[in-house]
Amino acid sequence: MNIPIARTVFEESEYENIHKPLSSGWVVQGSFVKEFEEKWCTFTGTKNSIAVSNCTTALHLSLAALGISREDEVILPSFTWIATANSVEYLGAKPVLCDIDISTYNIDTSQIEKHITDRTKAIIPVHLFGLSSEMDRVNELASKYKLFVVEDAACGFGAQYNGMHVGNFGNTGCFSFHPRKAITTGEGGMITTNDNELAIQLRSMRDHGASISDHQRHLGSKPYLLPDFPYLGYNYRMTDIQASIGSTQMDRAESIHKKRSMVADKYNDLIKTISWLEKPFTGNNFEHGFQAYVCLFKPEEINMGNLNRISGMRNEFMDYLQTKGISTRPGTHAVHLLDYYRNKYGFKPENYPNSFIASECSIAFPLFPSLTDIEFEYISETIRNYKL
Numbered sequence: 001m002n003i004p005i006a007r008t009v010f011e012e013s014e015y016e017n018i019h020k021p022l023s024s025g026w027v028v029q030g031s032f033v034k035e036f037e038e039k040w041c042t043f044t045g046t047k048n049s050i051a052v053s054n055c056t057t058a059l060h061l062s063l064a065a066l067g068i069s070r071e072d073e074v075i076l077p078s079f080t081w082i083a084t085a086n087s088v089e090y091l092g093a094k095p096v097l098c099d100i101d102i103s104t105y106n107i108d109t110s111q112i113e114k115h116i117t118d119r120t121k122a123i124i125p126v127h128l129f130g131l132s133s134e135m136d137r138v139n140e141l142a143s144k145y146k147l148f149v150v151e152d153a154a155c156g157f158g159a160q161y162n163g164m165h166v167g168n169f170g171n172t173g174c175f176s177f178h179p180r181k182a183i184t185t186g187e188g189g190m191i192t193t194n195d196n197e198l199a200i201q202l203r204s205m206r207d208h209g210a211s212i213s214d215h216q217r218h219l220g221s222k223p224y225l226l227p228d229f230p231y232l233g234y235n236y237r238m239t240d241i242q243a244s245i246g247s248t249q250m251d252r253a254e255s256i257h258k259k260r261s262m263v264a265d266k267y268n269d270l271i272k273t274i275s276w277l278e279k280p281f282t283g284n285n286f287e288h289g290f291q292a293y294v295c296l297f298k299p300e301e302i303n304m305g306n307l308n309r310i311s312g313m314r315n316e317f318m319d320y321l322q323t324k325g326i327s328t329r330p331g332t333h334a335v336h337l338l339d340y341y342r343n344k345y346g347f348k349p350e351n352y353p354n355s356f357i358a359s360e361c362s363i364a365f366p367l368f369p370s371l372t373d374i375e376f377e378y379i380s381e382t383i384r385n386y387k388l
């Protein structure tokens with residue numbers, strides 16, 4: 001067996017639809033991007049969706065549009081993909097890390113307030129692995145201190161909090177279509193916002209700050225007139241080739257979400273029987289999107305004293321699975337352990353103990369809709385047979 005951590009499978013409908021932009025000759029941002037955006041609005045229940053080149057650019061664009069700049073501080077969890085912090089660095093602002101709640105892997109909302117200073121301008125809660133952050137608490141603090149909220153919903157497809165899809169809680173929500181995500185366009189991203197004015201600005205800024213898009217100009221009566229550029233913008237556009245694939249997948253969005261949840265349910269049943277693995281958090285207010293199925297490798301309570309030993313045991317377990325043809329990964333990394341951030345800000349691993357633990361002791365198992373019963377049985381048997 002050879003079971004990857006994620007398997008990208010395109011269906012016949014994607015192969016059919018991708019021919020449309022190719023044969024029309026219009027391959028840059030155009031009608032397929034618009035269609036993809038409309039379907040994204042319907043699925044997430046947001047007023048505006050703005051497709052961009054990836055989630056990192058979605059985060060950067062959101063912060064830039066909200067006016068984050070030099071000297072500003074932005075609070076984000078220390079356990080997240082580096083892109084969350086990088087998007088703040090690009091603007092010369094300071095990413096201020098906040099530790100996570102080890103049971104959810106999301107920002108520990110009880111620790112946010114102590115990081116707020118006169119310079120704090122925004123919070124980026126990350127809905128890691130498809131579990132929403134506690135958005136009530138985040139938004140309470142945001143309104144108390146007049147802060148912007150940019151949701152990092154890179155993994156957030158299908159994730160709901162109090163019955164509402166993520167991407168509706170902040171000033172913007174930023175999604176990823178990298179192949180490890182539930183919907184993929186190769187590379188790609190989407191910004192959601194319920195603020196119509198901000199949406200206009202974001203649409204312009206993804207396209208060099210142009211007042212109208214190329215597509216609108218070409219469809220109009222005076223395509224020879226170039227637009228004005230009211231904003232400093234970027235080229236963060238998605239192509240129609242990518243959007244044709246994304247839009248087609250949205251036609252089966254519900255079933256993609258359901259299939260991922262079904263695989264997660266099977267893992268939950270399995271992990272219940274394995275005393276040294278802690279299964280992902282579930283709660284009444286949370287609908288999990290299961291971008292990834294991440295457990296904590298926890299044969300005993302983990303602390304700074306035994307962390308190295310337990311992390312070594314986790315790595316041996318991952319090695320065992322690798323030799324059996326089953327791919328695993330750490331959930332993600334801790335930003336404060338990465339060279340660039342360590343060197344720049346002088347972080348020590350123990351500054352954010354839960355993020356340190358999560359980075360060294362978490363383990364993601366293969367999860368994708370096309371995981372077969374035979375493959376799952378094989379994963380179950382192999383995990384059950386492991387002797388600690």
Ligand SMILES: Cc1ncc(COP(=O)(O)O)c(C=O)c1O
Binds near residue numbers: 080
């Ligand atoms: C939490 C988080 N934020 C941001 C990103 C960046 O997404 P992209 O690769 O689309 O730029 C990722 C990608 O994995 C992520 O996991």
